[in-house]
Amino acid sequence: MSVTRREFLVAGAGAVVAAGSGCGPVKEGAVEARRWLGKPTVPPLVGALTPPSATELDEVSHVLNRLTFGARPGDHARVSAMGVEAFIEEQLAPKKLEDGMCERVIRHEFDSLADPEGALWPRKGEASDPLQVLFPAMKDKGARVGNLYEYKDKVLLDDLTRATVLRAVLSERQLYEVMVQFWTDHFNIDPSKAEAKWLKAADDRDVIRAHALGNFREMLRASAVSPAMLWYLDGRANRRVKPEDKPNENYARELLELHTLGVHGGYTQQDVMEVARCLTGWTVRDKKKFFKGRVEFRAWEHDNEAKRVLGVEIPAGLGARDLDRVLEIVVAHPSTAKHVAEKLCRRFIADDPPEAAVAVTAAAFERSGGDVPTTLRALFATEEFWKPEGRGGKFKRPFHFVVSALRATNAETDATKPLVDYLVRLGHAPFRYATPDGYPEAASHWQSSLLWRWNFASALAGNGIKGTRVEGEELRARLGGDEGLMATVLGRRAREAERGAYHESGSGLALMLASPAFQYS
Amino acid sequence: MAAPQAVISGNGDERRQLVVIFLRGAADGLALVPPVTDDHYYRARPRLGIAAKDAVKLDERFGLHPKLRLLEAAWREGELAIVHACGTEDQTRSHFEAQDLMEHGGIVAGGWLGRYLQTRPAAARGALACVAVGKALPECLLGAPTVTVMQSLEEFAIAGRTPAFGTQLEKLYAMQRGQLGAAARDTFAALVRIEAMRTTTYRPDNGATYGRDEFSNGLSQLARLIKADVGLEAASIDLPGWDSHFAQQGQVEGLAGRLAEGLAAFRKDLGTRMATTTVVVMTEFGRTVEENSAFGTDHGRGSAMFVLGGGVLGGRIHGEWRGLAPEGLERRGVLEGYGDLPVLNNYRNVLAPVLARQGAGFGAVEMASVFPAFEVKPMGIFG
Structure with a gap:
């Protein structure tokens, strides 16, 4: 089936190239075709690539540092021309940003994922579960999730990881990708736990990507009933059938401690237990059942008596609506x-x-x-x-460092294992953080693995990472030589010591990427 | 047996090594060291309780989880001590907060082990004085004068195409002040030290066989560093995955097996070096006395701590213990139900004698700097 889909895509590409060739030079049509055929790709180095000329980080370099995963050659010139305010507004409205190249790469590379709008996802009614044909009323999101189980779990984790890296490297919607990472940490799920192996892909699509630049309340609601979250924090096993059953507190605690109020946000152990009671009965069908991955509320497993959460009374008998009451209370706190x-x-x-x-x-x-x-x-x-x-005072976390190096050098990458291995070594590969607090943000956690940063810089600039390629000479030439290259990487003109080291090191580009300044954003 | 080989540190005192193993996720002390003669235990855990006949008998009250059997030898030979009902005075049942509190040594900046290393004389602070096995710096080592984070010695080399890359990098980082500069200087120093060891293949001594998992592998790297006399004073390594809310039996068995296999191999490999080595095994808190509806246990309070090494008053359970009768438990809130195993023995009082044994000249002032705002009452864990 995947072959058919891929063949369809490639065949469809011809038509698009043919249609597109009327409004652009032939050469661009060829580049287009290459993308469609699935080669790793990068934006062409065209237009004004004027490097930053200030001796310190200016406002443009600053917003590029903070709102994106690093400036590409030419970004400084483009944002200077449009102004930082316009750039911020543009990034806050990602749907209006054309992002064709990134979307095409993702579509081409990943059967399993596709974009949040889900053009390649089985839509309602397309699910393969035979029961859904018999019972149309059961056609819902559970069906879309259920199809994930058709993949090998390793394939899904690889795909998710690669897609995350590729999107961070390629997408024009940079702030959106930054926020996707932010919320992925905030609502962290380690897919190595049980069926989260398959279901994290749906969480990434339906919770994180659907709401990353949307509304927090809606994201929280989606997360609370996300099948992967119900597995990861044991919500699926939180039930009360007999009066003596104790609720499973795991999700309730993290909801208060990590997702909403924060650890000193003013809740008590009693609140945790009460929230857990409110959420009893919500569960997800496991893979041995029909409609696997479907989230459901089982009234007979719900503690339907009155509760009190953060001082607010929740009357008896609300059933499934307890969940909405709890979320209202915690979001409004x-x-x-x-x-x-x-x-x-x-x-x-x-x-x-x-x-x-x-x-x-x-x-x-x-x-x-x-x-x-x-x-x-x-x-x-x-x-x-x-x-x-x-400015320049935030120590980049390893993912940010690696992606910013790929962007600064306009590297072509397929984001396969040889590249991802560096992220693993640096302790920051996507979707591999075991505990629900998500990867830490502060510099102190990340400064002891410098060696692996230096080795990555050296390997990248020396084309020593299989599946990733940097055209260093072309880049240097297009940026007007060594000074332009250094300024593009650093976001400002090089200092005397940096210039000296660049020339003495035998590998100037590697040295810039490994330099102290490039570790900061 | 040959006399322990004395290794003199830069300070002139005998060099000792401390290895801290953190069981992340809140290990169930009542499964690892079950009170097998307490009926309340089996009442609270009708399905999960470790039967006396399965447990390794420790004394009249306690057994050892069957998967910890490899530790029996150390217990019998008096090198392994256990403290039960152990943990932090803080009531938090948050993994992260409890780990942070315990690793920081209370509400205080930096980690307890980091601060301990700060009390050591400058001469004892080699580039490899402290190694964290893993991918990230653990909180207990925050503020350490030097830490090398690594997974394996084999990979510890700079990969520049020419030596000039390293030289120029070193020059640029030498101009960095603060944390980053210090981290870079440590890295360069460690590179030089390890270069020599990197070129040989490791064979454990005394026929020790390590497991093939990450934890055993980490311990074998530490044994190697200790035996190579590179100046290691303290090391940390994690064994994560203990958060057993759900169907815990298999989970705990797997982890306990890895813990015992790794520790037993490490002890055998070090041989007489164990005389100058102390291993501490700790976790952020224990789990509910009562099992939950999902064959698991939730966040509780007291758990068990292990101290292994030379000079330990082993083969006995130290500290206070009141059994699991409901009236001796700590209430969980105003709701009905079983309480938690209370913390009767503060983790600092276990760590304090360990530290006192580590460093010559470690006195009351140093103790107060490692564990501020806490009246330390060191337990009698060493003879």
């Missing part, structure tokens, strides 16, 4: 706005987030009912975000 704002400020401003910026961001979150773009717009407007002393 002021600690949630503060907790999310603090994490956002830590990601975008500094490891030790300035209180004033946190307050402004939290207020925007509360006012907008958890609207993520509104919240981020407020954060990006704070004085603290722009402070010149703060």
Whole structure:
């Protein structure tokens, strides 16, 4: 079946190239065809690639550092021309951004994933489960999820990992990808646990990617009933059949501690237990059953008596609606706005987030009912975000470092194992963090693996990573020589010591990527 | 047996090694060291309780999980001590908060092991004084004067095409102040030290056989470093995956087996070097006394700690124990139900004598800097 789909795609490509060739030079048509045939690809080095010319990080380099996974050659010139405010607005509205190349690569490479809109996903009614044909009323999201079980679990994890890297490298919707990573950590799921192996792919699509620049409340609701989350934090086993059954507290605790209020957000052990009671009965059908992966509420396993959560009474008899009451209560709690704002400020401003910026961001979150773009717009407007002393002061986490190196060098990559192995070594491969708190943000966690960063820089610049290629000479020439290359990588003109090391090292590009300055954003 | 070989550190005292093993996810102390003669135990765990006939008998009250059988020798030979009902005074049942609190040594910046290493004289702080096996720096080592994070010695080399790449890099990083500069300097120093060892294949001594899992592999790398006298003072290694909310029997068996196999091989491999080595096994908190509806256990309070090594008053369970009768348990909230195993023995009081044994000149002032705002009452774990 996958062959057919792939053949269809390749055959369809001809038509698109033919149609496209009328409005562009023949050469671009050829590049287009190459992409469709599935070769790893990069945007062509065309247009003005003017490198940054300031001696310190200017506003343009700063927003590129913080809102993206690193500037590509030419990004500085493009953002300078449009202005940083326009760039921020553009990034806050990702759907309006044309992202054809990235989408085509993802579609071509991955049968299993596709984009959130799901053009390649079986839509309602397309599921292969025979019962769904007999019972049309059962056609729902469970069906789409169920199809994931047709893949080998290793294939899905590989695909998810590769797609995550490729999107971070290639997508024009950079802030969206940054936020996808942010929420992936916030709602972390380690797919190595049980059936999350198959179901994390659906979580990535239906929870994280569907809401990354949307509304927090909706994302939280989606996460609470995400089949992968029900497996990962044992929600599926949280039930009360007999009065003496104890609820499983795992999800309830992380919901309060990590997803909403934060560890000092003002809840008690009693609240955890009460939330767990509210959520009894929600479960997911396992792979031995029909409609596997389907989330359902079993009233007979629900504790339907009255509860009290964070001081709010939840009357008896609400059944499945307990879940919505709980989410309303926790989202409206002021600690949630503060907790999310603090994490956002830590990601975008500094490891030790300035209180004033946190307050402004939290207020925007509360006012907008958890609207993520509104919240981020407020954060990006704070004085603290722009402070010149703060620029270049965030230590890149390894994923950011690796992707920014690929982007800065316009590297072509298929994001297969040889590349991903570097991320594993650096302790930051996507979807491999065991505990629900997600990969940490602060620099102190990441500074002891410098050797592997240096070795990655050296291997990348020396074309020593199979499936990844850098045209170093072409890049240097297109950027106007050594100075342009250094400035493009660093986001500012090189300092005297950097220039000296660049020339003495025998591998200038590798040295720039390994240099102290490039470890920061 | 030959007399233990004394290794003199830069400070002139005998060099000792401390290896800290963290069982992440809250290991079930009541499965690892079950109170096999306590009826309350089997009442609370009708399906999960470890039967006395299956357990390795330790004393009149306790057994050892059958998958920990490989540790029986150390127990019988008096090199393994256990403290039960052990943990942190904090009531948190959050993994992350409890791990942080325990690894920091309370609500305090930096890690307890990091601060301990800070109290050591400068001469004892070699580039390889401290090794964290794994991919990331554990919280207990935050603030250490030097830490090398690594998974295997074999891979510890700089991969530049020319030596000039390393030289120029070293020059640039030498100008870095703060954490990054220190981290880079440590890396360069460690590279030089390990270069020599990297070129030979490792054969464990005394016929020790390590398991093929990551944990055993990590312990074998540590044994190698210890025997090579590269100046190792402290090391950390994790064995994660203990969060057994659901169908815990198989999960605990697998992990306990790996723990015992790794530790037994490490002990055998080090041989007489165990006289100057202490291994501490700890976890953030224990699990509910009562099993849950899913054949698992939820977050509780007290768990067990293991101390293995030379000079240990082994073959006995140290510290206070009150049994599992409901009136001796800690209430979980206002709801009805079983309580938790209380923390009767603070983890710091176990670590304190370990540290006191490690470093010459480690006195009250040093102790207070490692465990501030806590009145340490060291337990009598060493003879």
